[in-house]
Amino acid sequence: MPGEGSRRAPGTIEVDRPAVHQDLYRYFVERGGSLTELTWMQHTYHESRRWSAVEMLCAIDVERVARADLDKAYIWNAARAELTTKPGADRLARLADKECRAWAGRNPALSAVMQACGTWSRYWNEEEAHHEVVFNELAYLVGTPPIENEVFIEFRKIFPDDDMLRTLFLLACSEILAAVNYGHGAKHAADPGLAALFKQVAADEVQHMCYFVAFAEALVASGEYPAKNAFAVAQLFLRENGELQGSARAQIERRDTHVNWWDHLVLTENERLNLDNQAKKQEMIFAALRQVTGVEVRSVEAVEETWMELVG
Numbered sequence: 001m002p003g004e005g006s007r008r009a010p011g012t013i014e015v016d017r018p019a020v021h022q023d024l025y026r027y028f029v030e031r032g033g034s035l036t037e038l039t040w041m042q043h044t045y046h047e048s049r050r051w052s053a054v055e056m057l058c059a060i061d062v063e064r065v066a067r068a069d070l071d072k073a074y075i076w077n078a079a080r081a082e083l084t085t086k087p088g089a090d091r092l093a094r095l096a097d098k099e100c101r102a103w104a105g106r107n108p109a110l111s112a113v114m115q116a117c118g119t120w121s122r123y124w125n126e127e128e129a130h131h132e133v134v135f136n137e138l139a140y141l142v143g144t145p146p147i148e149n150e151v152f153i154e155f156r157k158i159f160p161d162d163d164m165l166r167t168l169f170l171l172a173c174s175e176i177l178a179a180v181n182y183g184h185g186a187k188h189a190a191d192p193g194l195a196a197l198f199k200q201v202a203a204d205e206v207q208h209m210c211y212f213v214a215f216a217e218a219l220v221a222s223g224e225y226p227a228k229n230a231f232a233v234a235q236l237f238l239r240e241n242g243e244l245q246g247s248a249r250a251q252i253e254r255r256d257t258h259v260n261w262w263d264h265l266v267l268t269e270n271e272r273l274n275l276d277n278q279a280k281k282q283e284m285i286f287a288a289l290r291q292v293t294g295v296e297v298r299s300v301e302a303v304e305e306t307w308m309e310l311v312g
């Protein structure tokens with residue numbers, strides 16, 4: 001496990017308890033970390049967590065779910081939202097490789113972190129593919145309104161490039177929102193097969209969040225990326241009428257460049273204002289900030305104050 005010891009000895013195979021690597025920058029700087037070793041760990045973790053979309057769908061009582069309007073709304077929203085993950089992962093792969101080459105001469109350890117991030121993006125992309133197809137097929141099976149090709153193509157728009165730390169923290173926040181929403185869907189679903197699907201996908205999203213947090217922490221640990229960039233994104237989500245309010249916001253920015261899935265959720269008033277969920281999302285963003293920057297914040301106000309201080 002990087003960060004916990006030296007590289008494995010030749011002749012041994014280590015697949016015990018795969019996990020998300022931590023302390024990534026120090027792994028490369030202090031322990032002579034290896035991209036091949038790290039890739040093996042990413043792969044074993046990915047492989048240990050694989051599941052079958054076909055098997056999951058077969059376990060769902062489709063006729064029962066077809067009579068549950070709220071479950072159908074969750075499924076339809078999930079189907080649309082997950083369409084945006086492929087352009088997210090495609091863009092991450094490209095941006096990470098660009099950053100890897102930009103840092104190669106100046107900071108080889110940071111360059112290796114970027115390459116590890118770009119490499120992991122293929123597992124992320126593949127796992128999100130499961131989410132996308134399973135929810136789109138289920139949406140079709142239970143008879144929700146069809147997702148037209150124009151919407152499919154619109155939701156595939158590739159995000160413009162941004163600062164890498166901002167990008168990673170925004171992706172961590174996106175995974176937090178998704179994880180909590182799916183956890184809520186799992187709790188609500190009466191059909192055990194559907195509950196199991198939501199639970200499985202929520203677990204994937206939590207694991208993705210852990211990866212984004214680990215990469216973001218490495219960027220801050222390198223000293224090349226200021227903590228204020230992570231706080232700036234947190235502020236964007238947590239502020240009044242911020243991204244955390246999703247499609248319930250009074251004003252949603254109209255843009256042609258890309259689609260933020262949370263802007264396009266179509267839910268009932270009660271669902272949009274689910275306050276328990278908002279509190280859980282806030283807590284998870286505070287925890288992510290702490291892990292990435294080392295700064296402890298426990299309220300929306302504290303995030304704003306810290307951000308203002310860091311910006312100066």
Ligand SMILES: [Fe+2]
Pocket residue numbers: 082085128131132178205
């Ligand atoms: Fe997903």
Ligand SMILES: [Fe+2]
Pocket residue numbers: 128175178204205208
């Ligand atoms: Fe995800």
